Amino acid sequence: MSTTSNSSQASASPGRWERMRDSYMWYSFKHDRTAQLCLAVFICMVIAAFASPLLAPTDPYDLAQIDIMASELPPFWIEGADERYSLGTDAQGRDLWSIVLYGTRVSLLIGFGAVILQALLGVTFGLMAGYLGGRVDTLLMWLADIQLSFSTLMVAIVVGALVKATMGSAFYSQYAVMMLILIIGLAEWPQYARTVRASVLAEKNKEYVDAARVMGLRSKRIMFRHVLPNTMSPIFVISTVQIANAIISEAALSFLGLGMPETHPSLGSLIKSGFDYIQSGSWWITLIPGAVLVVLVLSINLLGDWLRDVMNPRLYKG
Amino acid sequence: MALLEVNNLDVRFALRQGEVHALRDICFSLERGERLGIVGESGAGKSVAAFSLLNLIAKPGFIAGGTVNFDGQVLNRMSERGLRKVRGNRISMIFQDPMMTLNPVLSIGEQMVECLKAHRRISSKEARAIALDKLQQVQIPSPETRLDQYPHELSGGMRQRIIIAIALLLDPDIIIADEPTTALDVTIQAEIMALLLELCEQHNVGLILITHDLGVVSQVTQRILVMYAGRVIEQGPTREIINDPQHPYTQGLINALPQMATPGEKLNQIRGSMPSLSNLPSGCAFHPRCDFINRADGQPRPACTQQVPEFVDSGNCRVACHMVAEMLEDRRLKEEIS
């Protein structure tokens, strides 16, 4: 029994590439200038950040390359600039262009790392809470509520204090990236857990889940193989928001001195280190990394908005 | 001239894949007090047809051609303001889901009074009296308490009665009912249909009943339009179409009903499924599913796959089918010879 409507397409079932080309997502991307621009900016920044050892003229982590005499030099468009330092130098004489590249890399690393940790924790807990329900659900959601009532800052202070007290501050600055990933990851997992739980609750009443249960599949397989892939859209959407949030959280923590040490700066600690020199006229030390941070977060957020519109099934047909 | 006349109505949807022809060449008329059924499966365009009568097609869709004449006015060329005087007032609609029409935060009475006052210059008290009268007409138990109740306090059957009362509120000339009983249980459905029929007869209101249920149509309407893939393929008096369908699709649809087959035997199915409107077969849209594309001599009829069939008069019915046209032609020739 072949049917007319599909037989024409049936002869050649579309491959992955064609499927993507025909998808609504690609169509919407092609017609959305903002999304295209944001993606381009974001990709450029990621590539530049992770290729920083190749792009940067100096290695800011190498003390030997730092010329303390060349500190607080302005960027190229201001009189008194030095050819060697296109964006000027900071108070310690580090090339601002190099250090911003390296700083962006640190910020992105922490942002992605923290979000991966959040996602792992949040998705697992959210899936379990939503699918298993009952006591597990109550317990996990209580945990999430408690976690949310601590701000990221509180977690940072507590964890930071604990680690510094037990392991020493040298240990803390050595593993600062790991520490920040851990802190931001722990503080924000409930966002994921709640989103995932909500969509699991909607999905688990659908008949394909019943069909999987009737088949005799174990709960674990149903959760990860059947329910999870169908909750990916909200996970993607929230991930963009969370990456932006994690980068900002990291910047805030570093600005307060709870984050990256100045020898190994992120965008946040760069802003902080330059903050003291704004009064003395060297505004670029703080404003240039600040601008980079704003552009980075803005492009991620705008991409997130676009993604949310694309993946919202209610707007899908409109 | 009939009360409502639809001529060559053509509706399209501008989608990203390109323009989709949702309705082609729809022609029908409705006399005052007449009950017409529009039958078809999902995707046939019957709901689009209902919406386009009142120019209610939502954004990607638009009326690309043809006219809807109602009582001397052309509805699809009227201003939004003029249309509002017709909608709800002279032509009212009943939807499948009562909650689409009822506002959940307003009481039944408030909604009915609001509707009356929007179209007529009367006091709230008078409006309430009319509303009460209409609720009595739809045989709702204790109508006075219902006026102060909210939609969620009522059962599905009760809500649909309220919807009928609202549809009758302004004594319209025509009611368009889009699958009014599909969401209801059989016993409630039977009651609602009986009520609708009774009220239409009593008040001489025209009814356009859109449904996929041939059983319901056969009991309520006087004439039927059968739609397939955006076209009308057969129209005529209800009894004649039900008892002696001419178009192969109508035949298939009626014969596919379980009540037409011997219990325990195979049902008479139509093979395949309705084509999508964006990818219609050439010629007659039904030809890939049709059992009659071969002529009497066993050769396939080329017209079926190449040429869109025109309507031919067959008795009191009009049918768009090459096979029927050919048979009628043969019969005419034979009569001429003898």
Add this chain to the structure above:
Amino acid sequence: MSAHAEAITENPMPTPRQNEESADSLLQIRDLKKRFSLSGDFLDQLRFKGGKLVRHQEHVHAINGVNLDIKRGEALCVVGESGCGKSTVARTVMGLLTPSEGEIRYDGQRIDNLSSRQLLPYRKRMQMIFQNPYASLNPRMTIQQTLEEPLRLHHPDWKRPKILEKVEEVMHSVGIDPDWGKRFGHEFSGGQRQRIAIARALAVDPEFIVADEPISALDVSIQAQVLNLLMEAQQERNLTYLFITHDLAVVEHFGTRVAVMYLGTVCEIATTATLFEKPRHPYTQALLSAIPRLKDDRPQHIRLSGEVPTPVNLPSGCVFHGRCPHANSRCKQEIPLLQTQDDGTRVACHAVEEGRL
């Protein structure tokens, strides 16, 4: 109606006579009850009443003491209006819900209290087809993956070629093109999806299938295709069906026997031919008269007054008494039990018992 009688006698089912303990019952449902709590968790249930803390619980009584026997090779149809508990029966039988009271026996073994691991061998023997073909296929899995999954689970020793062969065979048997395997469910029409869902159920070669409104979401011409497919499968594979539907016209065509449910109880069980020829219970009569038939022009409906009561506060006595034209004071107090009539029909109605009807 002689055609009906013939269809029944041709059926492999040995006797139309009902026997409670009949050995050929594949599935036995005894005094099944299912309640759903409306009151939330323990903290939400506490109320102050007269200065005391009281635990207050409210329940939806979805099924209240249902007894059914399904014989090998038959198609038992359960009909009723929405909220009558027919789907709950189906889901309880399949272990998707645990019964509040009562037992379910499959082939003599109790299955309602088994763990999911103990239930696994039964999962292979009993399968389910769902109502909504748009929701019953996982949108992120290809047709091939959907059909392979049950086979991999129930035949862990099978090698890949054997699984592929089986998938192809089952796709052929439900009339879908094996080339469609790489595509996803949303690329197909409702009828095709329902075929795929049927293929998934048939893949493990079950002997018993629960079909929960399998055609009510489909168009008329497609309904006929799917019904034919289900009947073909029954003949070829000697299947037993529990068929849940609200559409009596389908029952007349498809069912060997019919159980009519109202508000969580069975009010009449009879062979299909008997039920349509001579409905006993007033509710069955009203239900039959409400089928929109093509042939009669102005049918005489039996009009029921009122609406179905909520299953939260069940009426006392016969659950149907509030809408029944024949109810008397006994009906309001005493719950009628299913009683076997001369022709094997079982009816739960005081009026029938007293000969008033």
